[in-house]
Amino acid sequence: MEKLITFTVPSYNSAAFMHNCIDSLLGAGDDIEIMIVNDGSKDNTGEVADRYAAQYPDIVTVIHQENGGHGEGVNQGVRHAKGKYLKIVDSDDRLDSEELKKVLDKIRKNEAEGTEIDMYVCNYVYVRIDTGDRRPMGYANIFPEEEVCTWEDTKPFGPSKYLMMHSVIYRVQLLRDCNFELPKHTFYVDNLYMYYPFPYVEKIYYINSDLYLYYVGSDEQSVNEKNVVKRIDQQILVTKLVIDSHDLQEVKKKSRRLYRYMLHELSMLISICNVFLDIKGDRESVEKQKELWRYLKAKDPYTYKKMRYAALSAFTHLPGELGRKTTVGIYRIINKIYKPN
Numbered sequence: 001m002e003k004l005i006t007f008t009v010p011s012y013n014s015a016a017f018m019h020n021c022i023d024s025l026l027g028a029g030d031d032i033e034i035m036i037v038n039d040g041s042k043d044n045t046g047e048v049a050d051r052y053a054a055q056y057p058d059i060v061t062v063i064h065q066e067n068g069g070h071g072e073g074v075n076q077g078v079r080h081a082k083g084k085y086l087k088i089v090d091s092d093d094r095l096d097s098e099e100l101k102k103v104l105d106k107i108r109k110n111e112a113e114g115t116e117i118d119m120y121v122c123n124y125v126y127v128r129i130d131t132g133d134r135r136p137m138g139y140a141n142i143f144p145e146e147e148v149c150t151w152e153d154t155k156p157f158g159p160s161k162y163l164m165m166h167s168v169i170y171r172v173q174l175l176r177d178c179n180f181e182l183p184k185h186t187f188y189v190d191n192l193y194m195y196y197p198f199p200y201v202e203k204i205y206y207i208n209s210d211l212y213l214y215y216v217g218s219d220e221q222s223v224n225e226k227n228v229v230k231r232i233d234q235q236i237l238v239t240k241l242v243i244d245s246h247d248l249q250e251v252k253k254k255s256r257r258l259y260r261y262m263l264h265e266l267s268m269l270i271s272i273c274n275v276f277l278d279i280k281g282d283r284e285s286v287e288k289q290k291e292l293w294r295y296l297k298a299k300d301p302y303t304y305k306k307m308r309y310a311a312l313s314a315f316t317h318l319p320g321e322l323g324r325k326t327t328v329g330i331y332r333i334i335n336k337i338y339k340p341n
Contacts, residue, residue: 004107005169006033006083007095010073014091015043022052024094026059028104033083034060037076040067071182071189078175084111085120087169088193092215096125099209106146106207107169115148118174118201124166124212131217136210137161143206150202151258162265165190166212174200183241187234195265196245198258228276232285235276236292239269243299267307270296 007025011018018036025034034056036049049062063076070090077086085107089095103122110117123138142155178200182189218224228235243266252259273292277285297304 001082003033003083004029004031004104004111005085005087006035006077006081006172007087007089008035008037008074008077008081009089009091010037010039010070010077011041011045011049011091012039012067012070013041013043013045015041015045015048018045018048018091021089021091021094022060024097025089025100026056027097028100030058031108032059032104033081035077035081036060036062037073038062038064039069039073040065068184069186069189071186072184074182074189074193078172078180081172084172085169086172086175088165089212092218093166094213095211096209096213099211103207103209103211106205110205116171116203117148117205118171118203119197119205120169121163121167121204121206122169122209122211124164124214125210127213127215129215129217137164137167138208138210139163139167139206140208143204145206145208147205149204149206151198151204151255151261154204154257154261157261157264162261162268163194165193166214168194170197170201183237186237187231188238191238191265191269192241192245195242195262198262199246199251199254225276225279228272229280232273232276232280232288235269236273236288239266239273239292240295242266242269243296248300248303263303263306266303270307 009018009021009025014021022034022036025032034052036052038046038049046062046064049060049064053060053062061080061082063080065072065076068075074088077088099122103120107117107120121139121143123136126135126137127133139161142157142161143149144153175197178197180197182192246262248259248262248266251262270292274289277289293304293308296307
């Protein structure tokens, strides 16, 4: 039987905290599926997941897999979801249970009226683990609220605002039809998840709800600065996969506003690579910066020219040692003010 929505929870060594995530989903109704993907955990994550499945057999399903990374956990959700819609919830995060009920009521209403949506968008909230401070990230100034819209109905995204895995709910069949699959054993694949499907998305529906609680500030998180520097080659790999995924000139023919957003997203990814290569600061990192720009130029010369003069990507690729120090210094100031990770 098809469910309304599948919440896929990729879980690796999550036994100590995953109950916070699962419990936040359980009160959403019998027409949901909670799919826990045990990604080859070395602790008793699998046992905790199986206990939930035994206690809630009509709601919770479990997939045990050899370690394949977060991307393969997402892939399992796309392959096996019983829900019409799919939302990824990381096992160290959770959803606001009251907001979840409101969001699902909107989706149920649309379904009852025969309104099929390709992508729902909700807000998310940064929550600092150490202080409990909250910083909502909303889209009320970008999408029309609670009405079916297209990319052409959107307003420009600000330089620090973009869609994240935390903010979207996709229609499952859309992901299957576009042959979407993330690479295994790779960090930062959420960037591809939030790029590749977009040209296939035609109907969007924004719900102004602070649904997703994204907990940040742990030294172990992949977005922690030292971890990004250590894994910068994987960020570069994902950025190249994004570059390869679509011909942006073809996207532009379909929707100028989608093209503008995808350009914005690509500029952000290149900027991340530039900044963290500057932080690493060795000669090899300088060469990797140059090689990434050469890669973009070879794949898409027109986009390369746009990126070289785009405010964000150009600013994070200032020439020389002074330019690199300036980029890193400004990054430090921004990070201190906003404390996103």
